[in-house]
Amino acid sequence: MKHLRQLEDQSVYILREAYKHFNNLAMLWSMGKDSTVLLWLARKAFFGHVPFPLLHVDTSYKIPAMIEYRDRLAREWRLDLVVGQNKEALAAGMNHTLGRVVCCTALKTNGLKQLLENKGYTGVILGVRADEEGTRAKERYFSPRDKHGDWDFRDQPPELWDQYKTTFPPGTHIRIHPLLDWTEINIWEYIKLENIPFIDLYLDKGDGTRYRSLGCAPCTTPIKSTAKTVDDIIEELRHTTVAERSGRAQDEGRGMELLRKDGYM
């Protein structure tokens, strides 16, 4: 409980820094557990309000239940929801059978880049966590992206104490990562503590499987699990030695490294 409040205080501080420094700010929301906790933290930071738009990069291949959940919360929490889609690529028939990295690049990375460019966002808040996979462990809380949205992980600015990079040359933008220090268990503990509504794809509904990480339907597979409640999930995670994103096909080989260097979330 105390450790969750410490994580919360840090994330809230980062969110408020972001809101103070970026006039054109947006938050990415994939409806997964992490970005939904992030959204909740924004409501914490701004006392029930979410003073910036929520972006969803819709690949059109998301699991339908996720879209229903998205629209319901957007209504209930009065969110300014902005949905982006790489329509050109979809019209040209882009799908995962053309190659997972190719498909992710077109529909997610490029979909995101188009959205950022069209709306001119200079700060984008994301729910990535350092313990998810190797490249995300290298992130700063405030991480600059160049004119092409690329990430130069070799030459990142220093980040000292609670002082973050909030100034940047025109044409570039900053990715803001308030959840960097959270672990998968912390996310679920916090969902339980705050009673945050989450999508039930994360629970076993009787067939002995559940999703541990959510992405596009064709590239995300459920894991074997009998976790039917949040408590079950936390208990399961305390003992598992399977990586969280093992059900995410794009992580195979050097997938995530190539994707993230190029501006993937």
Next chain:
Amino acid sequence: MQVNVTKPSENLNIVIVGHVDHGKSTLLGRLYADTGSLPDGKLEKVQAICKQQGKEFEYAFLFDAFLEEQEQGITIDTARTFFMWKGRQYIIIDAPGHKEFLKNMISGAARAEAALLLIDALEGVKEQSKKHGYLLSLLGVRQFAVVVNKMDLVGYRQDVFDGIEKEYREFLGQFKAVPAQFIPVSAKLGDNIANRSQAMSWYSGPTVLDTLSAFQKETARSEQPLRLSVQDVYKFDARRIITGRITAGRLKVGDHLVFSPSNKRANIRTVEAFNIEPQPTEGQAGQSIGITLDEQIFVERGEIASHQEHLPSVSTAFRANLFWLGKKPLEKGRKYLLRVATKEVDCEVASIHRIIDTMDLAQQQGSNSVGKNQVAELTLRTKAPVAFDLSASFEATGRFVLVDEYDIAGGGIITELVHDDQEFLREEARRRDFAWVKGEVTVEDRAQQYGHRAAIVLITGGRHTGKSFLARKLEGRLVADGRHAYLLDGENLRRGLDADLSEEERGQTTEMARRYGEVARLLIDTGLIVVSTTNPFGMAYREASEAIRTLVHPAPVIAVHMSKTAEEPPPNTDVVLTGPTDFDAATARILDELKRRGVLAQAIGAKPVFQYSI
């Protein structure tokens, strides 16, 4: 070997530092393996890559998450990984040891709660061993242990270990750093990491994991006097919420707060929170909090709230120890953005006292710049007064960073308050503000009624530059527009308020400026836009305008400088008028500046924007 795979909830951020190739990544690999913290398949994946590249497997490879790094054989950035041990999860910031990567090591250490510093038993104490030890101390990492690695390469000899311990303790002692423990280990072979070494029976101290277990979770500094750095002020709904992080001490509903450097005061009415029942009534160090006040005072980001008994220092100068990471050297006289807690203000390096060589702590004097990766003692001078503390007393409000162009390029700790020439007047203003008797009408009430905020337009310049003429014209224009403005002419003070002063006393700028400033302060408190010139002070206008600024702080000062030919205007001048002046155009420029500063609304009749505190 004890294997513990249950993931606990408590986290401790630790950083591993030390000279390049002294075995940081290997130690991490070993910690991971020995605590049973590796996900299934991770070990096999790394082994497969090693095989593919024709290399022998090493524990170090587990942490080089980027394949490119494995090709290069070095760790590039602060990669964070996790392992579990005895009810705690350790977040490891894998700080690299290569010289050019110092900024990443500093980024890692700045967020660490504890550190392990590695020294190679065969190579002994090297340059980066010393530099990192010194920087840990500068960055405020008080909990650390020294791990003497590769003991297998020196035949596990106690005399080698003892020699390193003695040498390094002496070095650390020069800046009063005391490690929790010196531990002889072989990370490669697993000696004294999780398991006690059979080969070093002469060592009876704790293993690396035992030492980590003994490190305390950094305790929030709740027992200190209160420090709340204002981060932002929100008005999303009916509540006007002041937010910020409590960096020290505690507060509760009803507490009387003083905001520095503006000296504004009010009581805490509520503590605001979302989805917390019942609504909290107090807060303590570490919390990101929101409060409402019982009075509508204007405070802004960067101010430090405290209780009246324990105020922070306020000055425009302080002495500091700084490390520089910028691509361009730090130069004396150049402008940088200073950030202390949430305050951002322009500053310049007033003097560089010495460069400190972290190898032997020798001091080099007489330098005009600080190079990349150097540490220096210097004095910084800020454009406006800043509230801060000495780092020895308060961590968060006693340290700062400098921003050069777009990047944080250096950081440091404040070691000494430097008294500036406004100290006496600032103290007068503080005492006067604290005791100021107020009526029921607030500053905001007056502003709403008048349709503008109070401010002072201060016109400086040499003789016969047209200051008085412009002042009269501006006053006329403001009143014609429906503003409440008043021309404060120093001549009137001389004949009345200053009539008790002797001719000699009237010639002294200090007392004349003080009286003038206090009168201006009174008029501003009535909600007026005061228009004034520094005419009565003659050529001492620079000194006088500084004094007036201090006394009317934090009311907006719109400084206008007039000169016949181009000359350096006083610091912080907003509008510079050079040469024969078009007085209509000059008046228009000043009005624009008043709008830009939020004193006047953009259009007559509209409500002004309150973006500055008063």
